[in-house]
Amino acid sequence: MTQKVIIFDFDGTIADTVDALVCIANNLAVQFGYIPITANELALLRNLTAREIISYSGISIFKIPFLVKKVKAELKDKIPCLKPITGIREALIELNNQGYRLGIITSNSQENVTEFLKVNNLDYLFDFIESGVTIFGKTTIINNVLRQKNLKLQTVMYVGDETRDIEASKKANIKVIAVTWGFNSHEALAKKHPDFLIHQPRELIDVVKEFD
Template sequence: MTIKVIIFDFDGTIADTLNAIVSITNRLAAQFGHKPISQEELVQIKNLSSRQIIKQSGISIFKFPLLVGKVKAELNSEIQTIKPFLGIKEALIEVKSEVDRVGMLSSNSKENIVAFLEMNGLQDLFDFIYTGATLFGKSKVIKELLKQEKFKPEESVYVGDETRDIEAARRSRTKAIAVSWGFNSKEVLAAQNPDFLVHQPSELVEVIKSLQQAVISK
């Protein structure tokens, strides 16, 4: 079946927000009772799954949603410093010509995403933006999104940079494309068996074109 919609994660997939988020999280360490993350520890954390990271952080499960909300709020004041990954704009332009709709699904705030897209000339490349997904609740939102947009799971692809993105795609029965330029390392992403693992934005275009051509050749 033809791929009709591609849904992108935001942080670590489109926007290079990692350093800003780590900086903000470290500033909030005393308030939320977790240890600041050093650059050496960050390298190690990249090799952990999303669930392992939360467990290792030592942050109370009750405080975690509050921390995430605070990080999103503080990121708003730094959004003008955030840049898209090199080559992602060109890839988005090509991908958009291959499918009916291109969208965004993120646990970041819509305000942050819209501001980022406008500052970087990307606002016309997305047909819809869904936000507010909980840390491990993306699959539910993907299902609701597809129902609202009237797309079938087998017509859909979700693109993300973390193990939880692969998990969300699998649970919602969409194809999962994992990108290795974001938060999780290519090794830990590969261990989660995404449908595709890409290492540069141009490969996204190749994957989508190959999926479309596979359908045509049947």
């Protein structure tokens, strides 16, 4: 039987980084020319796609790559204090024990992800980590990984917490599990019609079994 591959997003899916990222974004607001995010606005932003958030913020699209680079650099100092999403460690260990091949595709830096996994004793679970700067989606990175690792589409699933994860997976023609414990709301994710929509990490085990 062909080994199944489960690819995870990092921020908001494995690592509980949403609050840290909002804090960093607010600290950089003046420098990059957008209004800091209030608690009420965060609730609103959770219902928006990446494109809608950029439009809402008013930030110049030309500044986005520089902002992303700065956010990654600022997050590096917070890595030792960040923790995994509650329950995700157990789910990852169980998937690994059941013989699934695990990987990560993220717009965060490989350095940040590797350090987080090491600090939280999760590094041994993942076969690969791929990083790339993406604003609106990860389709190119996903396709590159599929090609480089010679993975068949029907053997791969992607797990992510944002609408752009769903869009990218669909464009890459792979199954996608959307999770509601990260950034985007249940409502926003549901509108994009993922193959599966789950609310707790422990649900991953049963959903992946359906994939078999």
